[in-house]
Amino acid sequence: MEKTINFTLRVWRQKDAHSKGYFEDHQMEGISGDTSFLEMLDILNERLVKEHKEPIVFDHDCREGICGMCSLYVNGHPHGPEGGCTTCQLFMRKFEDGSTITVEPWRSAGFPVIKDLMVDRSAYDKIMQAGGYVSVNTGAAQDANAILIPKEVADEAMDAASCIGCGACVAACKNGSAMLFVAAKVSQLALLPQGKVEAARRAKAMVAKMEELGFGNCTNTGACAAECPKCVSLSNIARLNREFIKAKLAD
């Protein structure tokens, strides 16, 4: 049997980066449990357009949990309280009938609000440009069994590479730190022979860029890993610290 729910949607509205934001309440009725969170916002936006009101701005793209575009801080959690999924993979059946659902943008100095729920996450692109790559062409992907890497190491590199760069780690962190993101990007390369060569330079460049862009200092609370939609492990941060300290000691 299909479940439909009624609820109050309390959503953050902000005209632009410099305006003061405020919460706006919308009554949502008869929303199917099989509606995704973003589809629910689509339904609301269609209604707002019909009423000649301004629709709510939010980021989205692939809607299958791999592009990292959707954001939204739902009921106190980045990507909602479900865990292990992105906002686009969050379904309305997970919410209580008659509840109030609060939707806020990522709030961090590194990710300024552009409008409503959309924030500027180009800081992550800048961090990647600072060193999140291998600077020589390593050719096309070979058969997995042709590269002599222990299975556990390959798995760990792959787990780090599952980071989609959505920014939930920064949104969850009380210090607005981007360490889990940078750690995942450094780890996915530092663990493999193609990326290991430049590991020291990469760690230094990316950490320096992260700091320059106004992200905070990591205090190992672990909120980032707990809220990460891809469950990227906190141990990556230890690896980043190790790579960075090693690089600095070698200098």
Next chain:
Amino acid sequence: MWLSSSTIGRKVVMSISGLFLILFLTFHVCMNIVALISAEGYNAVCGFLGANWYALVGTLVLAAGFFVHIIYAFWLTMQNRRARGSERYKVVDKPKSVEWASQNMLVLGIIVIGIACFHLYHFWYNMQLQEILGNETVNVAACAVGAGQSLANTSVHDGYAFIAATFSNPVVVVLYLVWFVALWFHLTHGFWSALHTLGWNNNIWFNRWKVIANVYATIVCLGFAVVAIAFYFKSL
């Protein structure tokens, strides 16, 4: 200098100064346990740690460790608050795996250092400081937040007498127990976090360090608490 100019460098300073203070706590709790076993033994330790040159150097190094740890704590917290941005979330729901202590290290640290000032007034002020000033004996008046009974002409090396007098005051015992609880929370996060920051961690050691941190913090804080409570009961 990367230890002050880079985010990880500043955390390394926090880690190393923190681990140094943990080492000091380990020594301090061992010393306190001696007081339970033998008054002469404890006073021998107190004599060794008087105003000798090595004890003075040790005190200065220790004070420097505290100073660095505290200055960096405020500095990092200020930067982190700025990085969080000007708007705060309306709804906050802490994930279960996040330790309460890890999000309140500064507050816990302030409680620890605040009560440590009382502690210095109870002991250091009457012992090492008086010896530096050239006094061989001191008179301590009873006080609501200090000694439970007054001491007259007590040798500055008679640490045992100071312990007995201080912990005969129930207000002081309660204050110290609050102190040890705050310290326990501070250590449970601080210990493993320090090693994590130094890069000495992975998926296997993650839980091991957390267990070691909890066990260590419990042993140290229980050790301190037992001495305080035991001396209160001895005074009855």
